[in-house]
Amino acid sequence: MATPDALAFRFFSLQVVRTESLGPSLVRVTFAGDDLAHFHSDGRDQSLSLFLPAEGRSKPAVPFEEGENWYQAWRELPDDVRAVMRSYTLRALRRDPDEIDIDFVLHGVEPGAAVAAGPASRWAADAKPGAEVVLIGPAVADNRAIRFRPAEGTDLVLMWGDETALPALLASLESLPAGLPVRAWVEVPHAGDVQDVVTAADAEVTWLVRDESSAEGAFPALDAIRAAGLPSARKPYVWLAGEAGRMKELRRHFVGERGVDRRQVTFVGYWRRGLTEEQLREQPQE
Template sequence: MSLLPKVRMPRTRRMITLEVRATERLSPAFLSVTLGGRELAHLEPMGRDQTVRLFFPRAGQRRLRMPSRDSEAWMAELLLMPKASRPWVRNYTVRRVRPELGELDIEFALHADGPAAAWARGARPGDPAGVFDMGITHLPPEDAGWQLLVGDESALPAILAILDDAPGSLTADVFLEVPERADFRTGLRVPEGVTVHWLARDGAGPGAAALDAVRRAEPRPGRGYAWVAGESRLATGVRRHLVREWAMPKSDIAFHGYWRQGRSSVG
């Protein structure tokens, strides 16, 4: 059985060049960057965990050189660019879209000193950036009676976006692990059947608190659906527990290793 996640792609997509309009520090570990521009009209808002490839300049580059191909051939095009003009590219969830204003928000987890965190910290209005739509993976079956959403700080924006789009009838248990209590989000509006568990890592290894919490939880009756993302060992550990202990079919579990401790992303 393939472990590749199920993905729903937009009907059409293209390379979109935008610029920074604003930034906002949300907590010690989170920074929101608002991007905008006329080309955002070409993005089809899909909600949920809609993911984009985010392109941004390397340090010292005066402009952003985007790939021109609106297909997966962009990867080969990017690799053929000289490093002096090649942009950085990372995957990020669209936290919010405001089509009427031509704006979208992306939240950065500042858990590392990688290129994306450094760019977000230094982003200023007018700085160029680009996006390429990668679709959504939160695709619960219609007959799922409940959901389990689990993630660390890298998956927090996606899970919050999923909850923003959730129907009022949703029944779900949500486990959100962040670096410290100061990163908890207050005032979340969720359906009555949703229980959100905030977990502070407080110096422990990434994913340990969330994995332990899931192991102590009990499955609800009936068919469920799980969406799990974050550090690689968290995603695989939760999936393994759900399959072995909860007897959940693998087809009802979407899991994503967004990052791996001690290893930098490619590109």
């Protein structure tokens, strides 16, 4: 029998409906399918596992008929058959009709890119209506794959994210109540990646366009956050998401230099410099 936690998540077979460019580095892909009637989420930074077809194939091979043994069965598929699994966050869920949006970062798809695009970037850059995917997503609206959870009584929210965290950061901002003070810093590769922010909160969002020519190890966001004057707060909450190494530096700043209770800091490493997602998945969890 499946455990209660397992019942909170299920497989969804979906198709691309449309795509929308959000900037030089970002594309939004909208998915639909009958299965979405069973998809429920409170949003915020809801994480998902997305399966894309292996190169040269039209459908993702995911042996979900194996039940709880699907992961091992998936790992044992031949390399040229096994679906590509990547982690993403939900940008939006809509009803009538049932649709979800997932925003993809396009790394390395531009001509002459220093680093070649990975399979997910290549797929998203060329996604067409009707393309089929499979994802593992929530069947229960409030689930453990939502990490953005300010405690009751939070009187200041502090956020940092890079472009991989942008969908989660914007969705979380949209969920906040009117008047709550928020200070957020967002790193993006290009000025054209800056997006409108919609929130009832008292939010001040600082966009930091990355200078790719800056010295190795430079971290302008940390300098900007260190220099920032913050509203006084009795119970601040910090949410950090993006590249794992940068996130650690910021966590040390907020806990060690700003005195934030470490229990009120949420940090999620979406990627790690120099590692593929497959390699990151094999790393010990902190």
